[in-house]
Every structure is written in structure tokens, then in C-alpha cells.
Amino acid sequence: MIYDVIIIGGGVTGCNIARTLSKYNLKVCLLEKEAEIAAGTTKANSGVIHAGYASSREYIKRYLCIKGNKLYTQAAEELNFPFKRIGSFVVALEDNQIKQLEEERKKGIEDGIPGLEVILDKKKIKQMEPNLTDEVVGVLHAPTAGLASPYELTFALAENAAMNGIKFFRNHEVVKIKHQDYIFTIRTYEGEFQGRNIINAAGLHAARVSRMLGLDYFSIMPRKGEYILFDRNVFQLNKILFPIPTKVSKGILVCPTLHGNTFVGPNAQNITDREDISTTTAGLKEILDGGMKLIPNIPARSSIRNFAGLRAVPDTYDFIIDNTDVYGFINVAGILSPGLTATFAIAEKVVEFLELLGVELNVKEDYNPIRPKPERFKDFTKKELDKKIQEDPAWGRIICRCETIPEKEIINAIHAPVGANTVDGVKFRCRPGMGRCQGGFCRPRVIEILSRELNKPYVEITKRGEDTNILVGKTKDFMLKSERGGASE
Amino acid sequence: MKQYSVDVAVIGGGSAGLAAAIVVKKAELNVLIIERDKELGGITLQCIHNGFGLHEFKEELTGPEYVQRFINQAKELEIPAKLDTMVIEFTPDKTIYAVNKEEGLIEIKTKAIILAMGCREKTRGAINIPGFRPAGIYTAGQAQRFVNIEGYLPGRTFVILGSGDIGMIMARRLTWEGCQVKAVVEIQPYVSGLIRNEVQCLEDYGIPLITSYTITKIHGKERLKGVTISKVDRNFDRVIGSDKFIECDTLLLSVGLIPENELTREAGAEISQMGGPVVDNNLETKIDGIFACGNVLQVHDLVDLVTAEAKRAGLNAIEYIKERYSKKIGKKDQIKCIPGENVNYIKPDLINRADLSKNIIFTFRVKRPDRRLLIQLKDEKNKIVYKRKRRYVIPSEMIEIKLNLSEQQIDPESNTLEVEVIPRPEVLIEDD
Numbered sequence: 001m002i003y004d005v006i007i008i009g010g011g012v013t014g015c016n017i018a019r020t021l022s023k024y025n026l027k028v029c030l031l032e033k034e035a036e037i038a039a040g041t042t043k044a045n046s047g048v049i050h051a052g053y054a055s056s057r058e059y060i061k062r063y064l065c066i067k068g069n070k071l072y073t074q075a076a077e078e079l080n081f082p083f084k085r086i087g088s089f090v091v092a093l094e095d096n097q098i099k100q101l102e103e104e105r106k107k108g109i110e111d112g113i114p115g116l117e118v119i120l121d122k123k124k125i126k127q128m129e130p131n132l133t134d135e136v137v138g139v140l141h142a143p144t145a146g147l148a149s150p151y152e153l154t155f156a157l158a159e160n161a162a163m164n165g166i167k168f169f170r171n172h173e174v175v176k177i178k179h180q181d182y183i184f185t186i187r188t189y190e191g192e193f194q195g196r197n198i199i200n201a202a203g204l205h206a207a208r209v210s211r212m213l214g215l216d217y218f219s220i221m222p223r224k225g226e227y228i229l230f231d232r233n234v235f236q237l238n239k240i241l242f243p244i245p246t247k248v249s250k251g252i253l254v255c256p257t258l259h260g261n262t263f264v265g266p267n268a269q270n271i272t273d274r275e276d277i278s279t280t281t282a283g284l285k286e287i288l289d290g291g292m293k294l295i296p297n298i299p300a301r302s303s304i305r306n307f308a309g310l311r312a313v314p315d316t317y318d319f320i321i322d323n324t325d326v327y328g329f330i331n332v333a334g335i336l337s338p339g340l341t342a343t344f345a346i347a348e349k350v351v352e353f354l355e356l357l358g359v360e361l362n363v364k365e366d367y368n369p370i371r372p373k374p375e376r377f378k379d380f381t382k383k384e385l386d387k388k389i390q391e392d393p394a395w396g397r398i399i400c401r402c403e404t405i406p407e408k409e410i411i412n413a414i415h416a417p418v419g420a421n422t423v424d425g426v427k428f429r430c431r432p433g434m435g436r437c438q439g440g441f442c443r444p445r446v447i448e449i450l451s452r453e454l455n456k457p458y459v460e461i462t463k464r465g466e467d468t469n470i471l472v473g474k475t476k477d478f479m480l481k482s483e484r485g486g487a488s489e
Numbered sequence: 490m491k492q493y494s495v496d497v498a499v500i501g502g503g504s505a506g507l508a509a510a511i512v513v514k515k516a517e518l519n520v521l522i523i524e525r526d527k528e529l530g531g532i533t534l535q536c537i538h539n540g541f542g543l544h545e546f547k548e549e550l551t552g553p554e555y556v557q558r559f560i561n562q563a564k565e566l567e568i569p570a571k572l573d574t575m576v577i578e579f580t581p582d583k584t585i586y587a588v589n590k591e592e593g594l595i596e597i598k599t600k601a602i603i604l605a606m607g608c609r610e611k612t613r614g615a616i617n618i619p620g621f622r623p624a625g626i627y628t629a630g631q632a633q634r635f636v637n638i639e640g641y642l643p644g645r646t647f648v649i650l651g652s653g654d655i656g657m658i659m660a661r662r663l664t665w666e667g668c669q670v671k672a673v674v675e676i677q678p679y680v681s682g683l684i685r686n687e688v689q690c691l692e693d694y695g696i697p698l699i700t701s702y703t704i705t706k707i708h709g710k711e712r713l714k715g716v717t718i719s720k721v722d723r724n725f726d727r728v729i730g731s732d733k734f735i736e737c738d739t740l741l742l743s744v745g746l747i748p749e750n751e752l753t754r755e756a757g758a759e760i761s762q763m764g765g766p767v768v769d770n771n772l773e774t775k776i777d778g779i780f781a782c783g784n785v786l787q788v789h790d791l792v793d794l795v796t797a798e799a800k801r802a803g804l805n806a807i808e809y810i811k812e813r814y815s816k817k818i819g820k821k822d823q824i825k826c827i828p829g830e831n832v833n834y835i836k837p838d839l840i841n842r843a844d845l846s847k848n849i850i851f852t853f854r855v856k857r858p859d860r861r862l863l864i865q866l867k868d869e870k871n872k873i874v875y876k877r878k879r880r881y882v883i884p885s886e887m888i889e890i891k892l893n894l895s896e897q898q899i900d901p902e903s904n905t906l907e908v909e910v911i912p913r914p915e916v917l918i919e920d921d
Contacts, residue, residue: 228617233754275710277621277622277710278619278620278621278706278707279619279620280619280620280706281619281705281727283619284617284619303617304612305612305613306617306619307622382490382586382594383490385588385593385594386490386593386594387593388593389588389589389590389592389593389594390593393590393591394590395588396588396589396590396591396592396593397573397575397589397590398525398575398577398588401525401575401751402751404575404577406588436609436612437609437610437612438612438613439631440609440610440612440628440630440631441609441631443627443631444631444634444635444638444639458639458641459641462624463623463624464624466711467711467712468623468624468711468712469624469712470624470625470643471635471641471642471643472641472642472643472644472645472738473641473642474640474641474642475636475640475641475642475666476640476666
């Protein structure tokens with residue numbers, strides 16, 4: 001089979017393009033190298049939907065961000081992912097920073113960002129965000145800024161795309177691409193794929209994929225950002241809090257999540273290893289100190305997780321969205337912040353490029369843009385809950401006590417289109433293991449359910465794909481092997 | 490929605506919940522146990538090592554043997570238990586909402602509730618170890634469940650962070666399974682679990698205990714490949730140049746336990762600094778008629794002590810129903826217990842002034858080990874109402890004192906009672 005379009009990369013960018021293309025009568029597939037989608041940059045992301053004032057006017061990312069922000073309202077209605085416009089503050093701690101805020105506001109308003117205001121009334125500021133430091137002298141308030149759960153958005157996009165006929169291939173790492181007679185042949189370890197057009201949304205690996213076709217005109221540097229996540233109900237913020245931005249990043253923010261947690265981070269550290277998502281002592285200290293400048297009484301003891309993500313930073317510092325010199329090959333690379341905000345605008349842009357390449361875009365008759373909202377135990381009233389359990393007893397068996405997740409939600413996550421097939425896949429889709437016990441209680445039960453639903457032996461259930469086994473074997477097997485003089489591996 | 494009405498509901502069917510329920514049932518009150526697992530017994534079921542029952546039965550049993558005695562007794566007494574049932578909420582008016590597969594949502598109206606939900610383990614996040622986040626990192630209790638209950642091994646070569654009891658017991662258990670335990674790493678300069686476990690689980694098997702060290706980096710992108718350990722100074726800061734790499738495929742964390750009080754907090758009962766609810770000398774929380782016992786109140790060293798505490802909670806719940814429930818007598822005037830010098834916390838947090846003539850059991854832990862000491866209780870005006878010598882104290886051993894405060898002639902007007910563990914004055918004189 002020859003696909004009309006093959007998308008490389010199952011992050012938010014790739015999945016959004018897939019979902020946008022699923023509207024048309026096209027044969028499309030998506031290749032992802034990891035066992036789950038949303039497993040790279042998308043997974044460890046602040047989840048902030050920016051208002052759009054922050055990027056410089058010389059960059060296309062500023063305009064795609066402003067446009068993308070607006071597109072979220074409709075998308076959240078269609079795709080039912082967690083999204084909320086809670087507004088953000090850029091916090092000035094010194095009088096001389098106010099001028100900068102005024103400048104941002106003026107330019108932002110000119111470029112069509114609604115509601116931007118500089119607030120200097122300390123009382124009003126503290127009323128809006130009581131946790132904020134007393135040192136504050138003024139803030140830039142952006143009411144259209146918000147929060148989205150980046151991985152839940154990506155799962156929603158993929159589910160909706162799959163519902164509308166897009167094929168997803170996970171554990172398919174692209175190793176080679178050939179281009180002959182206007183047909184691309186992509187080789188993966190799992191077999192070959194042929195297509196007329198390729199969209200390269202390979203994130204940190206986009207430059208490498210581009211070079212497979214000899215297109216060596218940009219490079220992607222990984223830039224690490226570390227985070228600390230705090231337990232729910234320890235302290236709650238009303239607003240996303242940014243410091244005054246620096247040249248390299250928007251700085252270390254203190255930010256609520258849509259699930260009631262709070263995080264601080266990220267810092268920005270240029271590295272060379274594209275897989276190095278390790279956290280460091282110095283880095284964790286840096287972000288905690290940074291966060292404390294805005295919220296002085298962060299309860300460091302109530303952290304439940306630290307993690308790091310990598311930004312795909314292009315040497316141009318702007319999004320690279322190009323119809324390249326190789327006919328039919330589109331690069332969508334260097335999607336760093338505000339890439340999540342811009343994602344819907346980026347996908348639209350890619351469709352325009354495909355149109356330029358002569359791809360016929362006929363809307364499917366049966367296209368359905370609605371991805372039904374995943375049913376959640378927590379959203380039910382007591383009465384509804386009772387009814388649900390009568391209908392399906394799996395609603396009545398609680399697997400994760402920290403987040404109150406019943407067996408049914410896990411089963412649903414596994415059997416959803418492009419569903420979970422690893423422990424982390426389950427965790428990111430419906431949250432068992434996200435809470436304060438971090439899977440201490442629920443992990444054996446999640447493994448049991450995955451094993452049963454996927455019909456796989458217990459020991460083959462992994463954390464997040466190949467080489468991430470959780471268990472190594474049955475207890476007595478190992479002993480018996482060693483006694484017989486077998487290799488102790 | 491199914492509705493039930495009982496005198497006493499016990500949340501949690503582990504060692505604490507069983508003992509409390511048995512006491513209540515023996516007083517011929519209507520009691521119900523609610524247990525989230527498929528069977529009664531709680532975490533003691535996975536503690537298949539011995540050392541249980543020395544206080545309670547004057548004999549040495551394994552965990553499952555110990556708890557089975559209570560399960561059998563509960564069966565004989567025909568105590569009803571709802572298994573595989575998760576409490577999702579309880580309210581200050583003592584109504585419990587729970588779910589299970591068979592009945593759906595259940596509403597249970599009660600006169601008194603005994604909280605016996607136990608505790609959970611601290612995780613990597615709580616201690617913020619930097620590095621990668623590969624597969625192969627578990628809490629010691631989780632590994633214990635995999636090995637002892639499910640029959641699977643989580644790895645082959647282990648490093649254990651923290652010398653808590655479960656960690657040391659797992660070091661021995663895994664050695665028996667043919668695994669290699671390379672080291673138990675402890676940030677404190679002393680072992681944090683019981684000395685008997687250090688001897689029986691580590692020394693007897695030649696497993697090194699490395700004190701004043703901690704893990705400063707996790708290696709391995711997919712599965713764990715090893716850890717870097719570093720020496721720490723007195724302030725727990727890393728000593729530069731002391732890093733050592735240990736190759737291993739699994740890291741177990743035994744870095745402490747936290748009482749499991751999310752529901753308690755949501756119900757509005759005050760929670761103390763250490764994670765357990767604030768209780769008075771009757772083990773009653775700030776909400777009338779809701780009692781707490783076992784590890785949900787404070788983390789105990791031995792299950793025997795949990796049993797003893799749970800029995801007291803049961804008796805107090807009976808007394809509450811008989812004396813105060815119908816008359817709607819609320820809490821009265823209370824004295825506050827304050828942890829003083831080298832005392833980490835103390836239970837109870839409050840003493841009812843009306844109960845001053847009763848025997849009161851105080852339990853507390855010290856912050857750091859020390860020798861040749863004096864345990865003192867002082868009232869608000871710094872008058873010493875009680876003192877006792879003690880040869881040594883360590884944080885891993887809970888200290889228990891049984892006292893009748895009126896016999897000790899506490900000032901009846903005093904609003905506080907402070908407990909302190911101080912060096913014995915004569916030692917100071919000798920040293921001088």
C-alpha cells in the first residue's frame with residue numbers, strides 16, 4: 001500500500017497533524033519510535049498555553065502562538081482534553097522591570113492578544129494570587145493564558161485521528177528513507193512503508209530524519225528543563241507565574257496543574273545527548289530557588305516527583321515549517337515553546353503546504369471531529385456512580401487510591417484507539433501512579449490488568465517499552481537456574 | 490444505593506482494624522470492617538518473616554500466622570467484613586461512602602468510626618533523588634509484595650536506600666532468592682530500623698550497611714544500570730569527591746512511612762506534622778466519635794504494639810457510644826502535649842482535663858540517638874511532673890510511658906505538657 005501521507009513522530013505535533021488530516025479522504029499513517037505516543041518532549045512539558053506576547057516579532061512562532069491560543073477553545077470542546085484559561089502573571093520584582101512589561105503589553109495588544117494589562121496595584125495583585133511574594137511591584141496579566149495537559153491532548157488527538165481512519169504504528173523507529181519516482185520508502189526495524197508525502201515531526205530527532213534525505217540545513221539541540229512536582233492540596237495557585245524572561249527562556253515558573261498539583265521549573269540547560277532526561281542536584285536546587293523568588297514558602301518537603309524534559313531547539317530559534325527541496329517532504333521541526341500553544345495553528349499550516357504540493361483535500365463524509373470525553377470516576381455524582389457500578393462492576397474496584405482510579409478507567413485506557421500498552425501508558429492516560437504514592441500501591445495491580453487485557457505474560461509488561469521490564473522472572477526460576485549452574489545473567 | 494447502619498465501622502482490615510473490631514464485637518456492639526483488599530490481614534500478610542507476636546502471644550510467629558489468629562477470631566465472632574471495598578469518603582457526622590463491585594455505592598451510617606488504614610511508603614520523589622527515571626526502582630514494600638505475594642522477582646542485583654525495617658528484611662529475603670544485595674545505603678550516621686534487623690538481616694548475610702551516604706544519581710535510561718552514592722556531611726550535604734558507582738539493576742527505597750490520611754483530612758480532622766491525625770488520650774480525633782489506631786495514627790515498630798493500641802481504640806469507641814453518643818457530649822477542656830528537646834512527636838496530642846485521673850499512655854520518638862538520658866514531662870510553669878532515667882534512645886524505637894497525671898500532681902490549671910529527652914545532669918558534671 002502506498003500512503004498519501006506518512007507522519008514521522010507521535011508527539012503533539014505529529015498527532016495534531018494526523019488528526020487534522022483525518023478530516024480528508026487520504027491514506028495516512030503515523031510512525032512512532034517509542035512504545036507509546038506522547039513519550040518525548042510532549043510528555044515533560046509545562047502544559048502552559050501562552051497568550052503569545054513572549055516571542056519576538058521576527059519569529060513566525062509568535063504569530064502561530066497567538067493564533068494557536070485562540071484555536072484551543074474549539075479544540076477543547078471537540079476533543080475533551082483538560083484545558084482551562086486561568087491567566088498568567090509575569091511578575092516584576094523591581095521597579096525598572098515595569099517598563100518591559102508595558103512594552104510587552106503594547107506590542108501584544110497590537111498583535112491581537114486580548115485582555116493584556118499591567119497591574120501595579122499590589123493589593124489587587126495579591127487578591128488575584130495570594131501566594132505571591134510581597135516583593136512584587138507589578139505584573140503583566142494575560143487572561144487568555146491557560147493550561148492544557150499536553151499528553152492528554154495528544155492522546156485525544158490520536159484517538160480522534162484513529163477513529164477517523166489514521167493508522168498508528170508504535171515501536172516503529174525510522175532508520176532509512178529512500179526517495180524514488182516521487183515515492184518515499186521508509187525503512188523501520190518492523191518493516192517498510194511507502195508514501196507520496198512525508199511529514200517530519202520527529203522532534204529532537206527531526207534533523208537526523210531530515211538528513212536521511214540529504215536535507216542538512218538545520219540542526220536541533222536538546223535543551224533540558226527540570227521540574228519538581230508537588231502533592232495536591234499542599235498549596236494551590238490561581239495563576240501561572242512567570243518571572244521576567246531571560247534571553248534563553250521564559251524562566252522558572254511556578255504553576256498549578258489541571259489535576260490540582262503545583263510544579264516549579266523548568267530551567268534551561270543545553271546538552272548534547274538527545275535521550276538525557278536525567279535530573280541533577282544542581283538543577284533541582286536551581287529551580288526550587290527560582291520558584292521561591294515568586295512563592296517564598298514553597299513546601300519543598302511535599303514534592304512527589306522530579307523529572308526533566310528536553311526541548312527541541314533549532315539553530316534558527318524559530319519553528320522550521322518547510323516544503324523542502326525534496327518534493328513531498330515537509331519538515332515540521334524545532335517546535336519548542338510555544339509549540340504546544342501553536343500546535344493547532346501548525347497543523348493548519350502543514351495542510352496548506354500539502355495543498356501546495358497538489359494533495360487533494362476532499363472532506364470525508366463521515367468525518368467526526370468529536371472525541372468523546374473519557375468517563376472518570378471522579379466526575380460522577382454518587383447516584384451516577386452507583387448506576388455505573390451496577391452496569392459494569394469494574395467501576396467499583398479501585399486500583400489507585402491516591403487518585404481514585406477504578407479498574408474500568410484502566411481497561412478503557414488500554415482499549416481506547418491507540419490505547420495504552422505499558423504501565424506508563426496507563427499512568428499518563430488515566431493517572432494511576434501519578435499521585436503521592438507514585439505507584440507504590442497500584443503498580444502490581446496495573447501490571448495484572450495489562451497482562452490480562454493484552455493477553456501478555458506478567459513479566460512481559462514493561463514500564464515504557466523495550467528494555468524497561470518491571471519484573472525479571474518468577475521467584476524460584478532464578479534460584480533453580482543458578483543451582484543447575486545456569487548463567488546468572 | 491445500598492444503605493447500612495452499624496454502631497461502629499472500622500476502616501481497614503489489617504492488624505489494627507481486626508483487633509479493634511474484635512474488642513468492639515465482644516462488647517456486643519454492631520461492628521463492620523471495610524477492607525479494600527480481597528482478603529483481611531493488611532500489609533502483615535506480606536511480612537512472611539518471623540518476629541511477630543512476642544508481646545501479644547509470648548511466642549514467635551510469622552506475619553501471616555500472627556494476623557491469621559485475629560482473622561480466625563473475627564470469623565468466630567462472626568464480624569461482618571466488606572472486602573474489595575474502597576471507602577471514598579467519610580463525613581464528620583460519621584457517614585461512610587464506599588464502593589465495591591457487587592453492591593456499587595454503599596452508604597454506612599455509624600455511631601463511631603475507627604480509622605485503621607495503615608501507612609504508605611515514601612517514594613523517590615519525596616526525597617528528590619536526581620538522575621534518570623528508568624524501570625527498576627521500587628519501594629521496599631512494593632518489592633516485598635512482588636516477591637512474597639505475587640511470586641515474581643523485580644530484579645537480580647540490588648541496592649537498597651534507607652535502612653528502614655522493610656528494606657533490611659527485603660535485603661535478606663532477596664538474598665534467599667539468589668539475588669545479590671550489594672549494599673544498604675543510609676543517609677544518617679546510624680541504622681534507621683531496629684537493631685535486631687540490622688543483625689539478623691544484614692550482618693548475618695554479610696550485606697554491607699553504608700552509613701552517612703546517600704544516592705546522588707540514578708543511572709540507566711531504560712532499566713536501571715547503577716547508582717552513584719556519595720558521603721554526606723552533618724547537614725546532609727554531599728561531600729565533594731566521595732562519589733562511588735555501584736552497578737545494580739534494581740533500587741529499593743526504604744526511606745520512611747507516612748500515615749495514610751487523605752480521607753481523614755478531607756473529613757476535616759486536623760492532621761499533625763508527622764501525618765497522623767491529632768488525637769486525645771482516648772485516641773479520638775478532633776471529630777467526635779472518630780478514633781484512630783495503628784499506623785494511620787503513628788508508624789509503629791512492631792505489629793504487637795499496633796494491636797495493643799487498636800484494642801484501646803476499640804474500648805474507647807465502646808465507651809464513647811455508651812457514655813457520650815446519645816447524650817451528645819462533646820469534647821471538653823484539653824491540655825496540649827508538646828514535643829520538647831530531642832522529641833520528634835508525641836501521641837496523644839491532647840489530654841482531656843477530665844481524664845487526668847486515668848492512666849494515660851504516651852508514645853513518642855526522639856529526633857536523634859543519644860545515651861544516658863532523662864525523660865521529663867513538664868507542665869506550663871516548667872514544673873517537672875515526671876522524670877525517668879533511660880540508658881539510650883534511638884529514633885527507630887518508639888518510647889512508651891504509662892502515667893496517671895493526677896498522681897504525678899500536675900498543676901490542674903496547666904494548659905500544656907512538654908516532653909523532653911535531655912542528657913542526665915550528673916553526666917554533665919562528670920564531663921566537666
